[in-house]
Amino acid sequence: MRIIETATWRIKQADHNKFLQVAVHGPFGDDTNGLGWQANHPEAIYYSKTRNFCRKIENSDEEEWIFIDEYDSVEAYTKSHEHLYGAEQYQEMQTEGYKRTMELMVPGSLTGHMVWEEVPGTNLEFKDHRLKNWE
Numbered sequence: 001m002r003i004i005e006t007a008t009w010r011i012k013q014a015d016h017n018k019f020l021q022v023a024v025h026g027p028f029g030d031d032t033n034g035l036g037w038q039a040n041h042p043e044a045i046y047y048s049k050t051r052n053f054c055r056k057i058e059n060s061d062e063e064e065w066i067f068i069d070e071y072d073s074v075e076a077y078t079k080s081h082e083h084l085y086g087a088e089q090y091q092e093m094q095t096e097g098y099k100r101t102m103e104l105m106v107p108g109s110l111t112g113h114m115v116w117e118e119v120p121g122t123n124l125e126f127k128d129h130r131l132k133n134w135e
Contacts, residue, residue, distance in 0.1 A: 013062060019065075
């Protein structure tokens with residue numbers, strides 16, 4: 001069974017690049033946290049895929065972000081996060097990373113994490129799919 005976990009939040013559009021740098025390279029910009037670190041340590045967090053998307057909010061100076069982690073075991077995913085975030089050497093990075101991302105988020109916009117289970121028989125995936133030239 002495939003499971004995804006999501007959370008959404010908003011940031012100012014003007015902070016897009018700052019937020020992206022923290023998300024990818026961590027609070028210190030050296031890949032000791034964030035997606036850069038995770039890419040170099042796939043054994044540390046139990047998921048098969050993580051993605052982030054954003055969208056501009058019409059008539060606003062904000063954009064909304066969502067992360068989507070995909071995995072197949074809630075227990076393994078939870079344990080991997082508990083192990084990682086409980087590690088003593090990770091505490092400073094986590095604290096600073098949390099502080100810097102929260103400073104960029106619009107107050108009150110962060111939703112709680114939501115876990116979704118795939119509905120069997122409803123998944124279509126087209127590898128190398130090309131749209132027909134409709135012109």
